[in-house]
Amino acid sequence: MTETTAASYPIDETNRVKRRHDRGRYDHATVHALLDSAALCHVAYVIDGQPYCTPTLYWREGTTLYWHGSSASRMLRNLSEGQPACLTVTHLDSLVLARCGFNHSADYRSVMAFGHAKLIEDLAEKERALVMMVDRFFPGRTATLRPSTAQEIKATAVVAMEIEKASAKIRSKGLADDEEDYAFPTYAERIPVRTVLGTPEPCDRLLPGITRPATLAGFSAGRLLDEALTEAYAMSYPAG
Template sequence: MNAPSAPSYPVDGMNRVKRRHDRGAYDHETVHGLLDAAVLCHVSYVIDGQPYCTPTLFWREGTRLYWHGSSASRMLRNQSDGQPACLAVTHLDSLVLARCGFNHSADYRSVMAFGHAWLVADPEEKRRALVMMVDRFFPDRTAGLRQTTEQETKATAVVVMEIERASAKIRAKGVADDDEDYALPIYAERLPVHMVIGAPEPCPRLVPDIERPASLTPYREGRRLDDAVSEAYSTTYKVDEGVIG
């Protein structure tokens, strides 16, 4: 008996990786892992024929993506009724210097997710989403915070998009010159690039004897940000317990 295939997103002309298709992936594990390790995304959409691209914080729940912004945002007002949208994230892993300009490149991990975006209108779902906007990065933090006011809730809009199509594209090749070029007396190298957490800087107006919560342990000096964010996501959503995949 054949083992069941891993869950994947449908592939068609919208999300198929056309150039260097060997770098493409459509399975949930790869796509979701790259999304969960990212902090910022870029959301692309069209208003009256004009394309726009907006950076924003986001998070994933199953095959749904959420992002937020000001209730006065033109982007969010125009994504309130099922408008098509594309959400993208990129992790830059290296700069690659080759022996010719054509082969200069970068190692990266990226995702493009497609769907139709809707404004979250239900008050309870919106309040829950605003909690997860924080707790996705900092597990259980909202429970210890000053409660969000109704005015603050009204001032924030939340958008949800079911992922209908998605693709990951990954380059992890380093220097890749033409065979005949390796003999040239030209220097080449790979420059690893990582976003790393610096030393925490406590607010100078902290109340005396307030200690840094243990829940912030993933965010320690010198650690890669994508690793810390992935750990925080897993803790909040208990991925390892099968609560959400």
């Protein structure tokens, strides 16, 4: 929303990619494209010195990340006053079997985003976020649903985190042995890994005449999840 193509997140000791720094990227375009291609993230936060790593669904709006949960959840209560957090998204793209142990690896794409997570208290802001929580994944869907009740809105906590720093790290080179090791007589390969959609399973209690809306066409059997989510994101947030 506020970004330009050339914008980047600031780099400091928190988010600088130190190991294999050639794999690090900080520009909004790379970071946001990865964030918009996934539904599942892991959020790290701290309670009384104990780190927690919690999986959750999330989405992005401009340079803000959102996730939600029960108003009763331990994580969300802890974040209500603006706690430091780190939200990470990772795609595993392959397993790499090299000719020595050291060069065994994996292709992957990941983003670590750092900021302070805060509970959304404003009711209008929260209701808008709850719409996007569904519509970011399934464009326009909220308008077709049974409206949320006050009780449901109350029971759902939504967290917003402005991305203060972020880094993307991408490994995509596949098999890469040391040059002298290609003479070593063993087998080596790259095994691609893909996260794909299965055949959608319609509810077996659909009312007569209810059919699958065209807005879900992108969620088709065999499609890569990251592609379907990226496409859905672009429909819901055409400005990026």
